[in-house]
Amino acid sequence: MKRNIVLLCIVLLINTSGFSQKKSPITDGKTRLEMFEKHLKMKDTSAFSDLQWQLLGPTNISARCTDVEVVSPKGQSYTLYAAVASGGIWKSVNEGTTWEPVFEQAASTSIGDIALDPANSEVLWVGTGEANIFRSSMAGCGIYKTNDGGQSWEFKGLENTNTIARIIVDPENPNVVYVAASGHEWTPNRERGVYKTEDGGNTWQNILYINDMTGAIDLVMDPEDHLTLYAATWQRIRKKWNDPRTEENYTGSGIHRTTDGGKTWTKINSGLPEAQNSGRIGIDVARSNPDVLYAFVDNYEAAREAESEELDSYGRPRGKVIKGATVYRSENRGESWTLVSGLTEEMKTYMERHSATYGWVFGQIRVDPNDENTIYTMGLGLNVSEDGGKTFRDLPGMHGDHHGLWIDPENSNYLFNANDGGVSVSYDKGKSWRSFTDNLPAAQFFNIAHDYSDPIYVYGSIQDHGSYRGQVILERGRDKIPAVEFERAPGGEGSNHAIHPDNPDLVYSAGFYGTIQRSDMSKPWDSRTKRVLPGTYEDEPRLRGQWVAPFIISPHNPEIIYHGMQYVLKSIDGGLTWERISPDLTYNNPERRGDISFQTVSSISESPLKYGLIYAGTDDGRIHRTKDGGKTWTEIYPDGPKNKWVSRIVASKYKMETVYLTQNGKRDDDFAVYIWKSDDYGTTWKDISSNIPLGPVNVIREDPFDRNILYVGTDIGVYVTKDGGTTWNVLGDLPSCYVHDLVIHPIYNIIVIATHGRGVWVMDVEPLNNSKE
Numbered sequence: 001m002k003r004n005i006v007l008l009c010i011v012l013l014i015n016t017s018g019f020s021q022k023k024s025p026i027t028d029g030k031t032r033l034e035m036f037e038k039h040l041k042m043k044d045t046s047a048f049s050d051l052q053w054q055l056l057g058p059t060n061i062s063a064r065c066t067d068v069e070v071v072s073p074k075g076q077s078y079t080l081y082a083a084v085a086s087g088g089i090w091k092s093v094n095e096g097t098t099w100e101p102v103f104e105q106a107a108s109t110s111i112g113d114i115a116l117d118p119a120n121s122e123v124l125w126v127g128t129g130e131a132n133i134f135r136s137s138m139a140g141c142g143i144y145k146t147n148d149g150g151q152s153w154e155f156k157g158l159e160n161t162n163t164i165a166r167i168i169v170d171p172e173n174p175n176v177v178y179v180a181a182s183g184h185e186w187t188p189n190r191e192r193g194v195y196k197t198e199d200g201g202n203t204w205q206n207i208l209y210i211n212d213m214t215g216a217i218d219l220v221m222d223p224e225d226h227l228t229l230y231a232a233t234w235q236r237i238r239k240k241w242n243d244p245r246t247e248e249n250y251t252g253s254g255i256h257r258t259t260d261g262g263k264t265w266t267k268i269n270s271g272l273p274e275a276q277n278s279g280r281i282g283i284d285v286a287r288s289n290p291d292v293l294y295a296f297v298d299n300y301e302a303a304r305e306a307e308s309e310e311l312d313s314y315g316r317p318r319g320k321v322i323k324g325a326t327v328y329r330s331e332n333r334g335e336s337w338t339l340v341s342g343l344t345e346e347m348k349t350y351m352e353r354h355s356a357t358y359g360w361v362f363g364q365i366r367v368d369p370n371d372e373n374t375i376y377t378m379g380l381g382l383n384v385s386e387d388g389g390k391t392f393r394d395l396p397g398m399h400g401d402h403h404g405l406w407i408d409p410e411n412s413n414y415l416f417n418a419n420d421g422g423v424s425v426s427y428d429k430g431k432s433w434r435s436f437t438d439n440l441p442a443a444q445f446f447n448i449a450h451d452y453s454d455p456i457y458v459y460g461s462i463q464d465h466g467s468y469r470g471q472v473i474l475e476r477g478r479d480k481i482p483a484v485e486f487e488r489a490p491g492g493e494g495s496n497h498a499i500h501p502d503n504p505d506l507v508y509s510a511g512f513y514g515t516i517q518r519s520d521m522s523k524p525w526d527s528r529t530k531r532v533l534p535g536t537y538e539d540e541p542r543l544r545g546q547w548v549a550p551f552i553i554s555p556h557n558p559e560i561i562y563h564g565m566q567y568v569l570k571s572i573d574g575g576l577t578w579e580r581i582s583p584d585l586t587y588n589n590p591e592r593r594g595d596i597s598f599q600t601v602s603s604i605s606e607s608p609l610k611y612g613l614i615y616a617g618t619d620d621g622r623i624h625r626t627k628d629g630g631k632t633w634t635e636i637y638p639d640g641p642k643n644k645w646v647s648r649i650v651a652s653k654y655k656m657e658t659v660y661l662t663q664n665g666k667r668d669d670d671f672a673v674y675i676w677k678s679d680d681y682g683t684t685w686k687d688i689s690s691n692i693p694l695g696p697v698n699v700i701r702e703d704p705f706d707r708n709i710l711y712v713g714t715d716i717g718v719y720v721t722k723d724g725g726t727t728w729n730v731l732g733d734l735p736s737c738y739v740h741d742l743v744i745h746p747i748y749n750i751i752v753i754a755t756h757g758r759g760v761w762v763m764d765v766e767p768l769n770n771s772k773e
Helices: 029-045 345-354
Strands: 005-007 011-014 054-057 065-070 080-084 088-092 100-103 111-117 120-128 143-146 164-169 177-181 193-197 205-208 214-222 225-235 254-258 278-285 293-304 321-330 364-367 375-378 382-385 402-407 415-419 422-426 456-462 466-472 506-510 516-520 529-531 551-553 561-564 568-571 578-580 601-606 614-618 623-626 632-635 645-651 659-664 674-678 697-702 710-714 718-721 739-744 750-755 760-764
Touching: 054 466, 065 111, 065 422, 080 111, 080 415, 080 422, 088 111, 100 143, 120 164, 164 214, 177 214, 177 225, 193 214, 193 225, 205 254, 214 278, 225 278, 254 278, 278 364, 278 375, 293 364, 321 345, 321 375, 364 402, 375 402, 456 506, 456 750, 506 551, 551 601, 561 601, 614 645, 659 697, 674 697, 710 739
Parallel strands: 005 578, 011 632, 065 402, 111 164, 601 645, 645 697, 697 739
Antiparallel strands: 054 760, 065 080, 065 415, 080 088, 088 100, 111 120, 120 143, 164 177, 177 193, 193 205, 214 225, 225 254, 278 293, 293 321, 364 375, 375 382, 402 415, 415 422, 456 466, 506 516, 516 529, 551 561, 561 568, 568 578, 601 614, 614 623, 623 632, 645 659, 659 674, 697 710, 710 718, 739 750, 750 760
């Protein structure tokens, strides 16, 4: 079989110079809050606060929601709140006909859980930090409370928990609130477990603590006894190379009960899997019979060995097949548990597929408040059992991947569901659904790219939706760009895009983990795309690509493509054939290989001024340069913050020696700002983060008209400098959002940003760079 990849003779050199200074990480919540206040002050005083961001859309796509709360009874109120995983809180007063954002300015707008005060529907508690810890989850920074339906908010502490899985307000005393905190995603920390306040959030007590890797992932209160609560704990840590799997030495996962409001706790795990086999656990109590409890366990006991060609959900070889989703029932308030699911071969297969290979993302269970035998479990689909967990069936009719469910206590037919597509409502117990995809614009974009057509198309990949494109329509005026529906485009849900500058129909994209493909948009959908990722010999390592692997079109020749895996690959014929032009540029540590592609190239840039001058950064923190098209590579980063993800490296279009670099500390629970500039090809570096208070930093771009203007996208918003990084200003009045990518169209002079939780926004930057002068 002909092989279409060529390995060149490559020399790797190491440069012994480095950054001019080191920066300290920001890991504590108090500092994050202080830095966010500085951001707000900068926003108020910015010289560019009058420049207006305009929502581009998509108007037909929503995003992952983690919870939904409904003011009842229906008829007296039609108010509901949606918790968007990385887009704040949205409120509707007309049962979803229209929505408005009511929580959108905070150090974190990632939402883990929300809870209404049972005694006062104007009071809503918001726990920041999505507890699902998927690849696009963001760290929270505490808990907030509104007393006026979202018009104003008060910070109520717990800023170091980072993820909040559940909030319970005592129905007999609204000053008593319980919080299940699951803790930092990437690093151990003390602030985990169950917290309680007795003074409305002014002070908190950690009433259940296991260890610095075990947090509380679910919490439920006995409906007849407000002093009795059940807590599910989960020992987990996400590694850069592994999903949050259980390990043999784990002892913290399980279920605990208190009957005195949290003063004392008892383990109640008889009949459940051992702690080292227990992943995430969801728990609920039957309101109609509080003796009955259900536990929904991500069970790591082996079910079978994977078949030789069996792949996981992302096309990777599958390892041991675990039991996965298992449901247990207790009829004595948790004293003992009995497995009730998967007792037949048909149901065993059903439950094995319930959550695919990522059960830690789901783990939610609800009991019908009027029927102890009707239960709902959330996984890829929303599943219902009407016989106490013995058999399940799927409830179709809405987007997949489910994270929250509200059941009307007065009418079990009335359901609200939170899923990766937004919020859906059913009036007939799940037989049919209405979804709010066209009026809750919270799409989670990973990237943004533009073409050179007229009107402009912008392309991006969206969490759990795939890739889409939308038009930037300027005919009404540069300050009246309308929000538009987006249409399907080549690429998967984690993809970069590169569009041929001379042929806007030719689009490069990817599926998962760098599986690059080439599409001709002028052809029918079913014949327009060809995969062009090169193969490897059987005795060679598999190609490793990042979730959103980088690939670029050479600024010198649009037929030349550079693609980053663990190597830099080059094609001179539009992806038909490839050559490997670098060695493995990562640390390639065998102890850091797992379920997740890691130790990969995360950013590539070729100098627009010099063909063959190429920079590459990796997700494990290495940076290399070649001046000769890949024959020799020099490591240009032996000092500075170690092992930080290289989020962007950009060779200057104005000066050949200049290169910019941003690093992202998210995967170290580090929120510092890392922005660097070199004027000697990366031999030495200068910190140009200046007065930007809070990161992480995701992207940096040069202005296409003014060499002194730079733009930076962070997990808070967009910053701009007009003096090369000496001072920065907040750009426009953007809500707090996760700006994952940005581009400036060099012809139309429009900046386009991709946010992860608030869709795509655009701005006319002619007033800023004076391009018409």
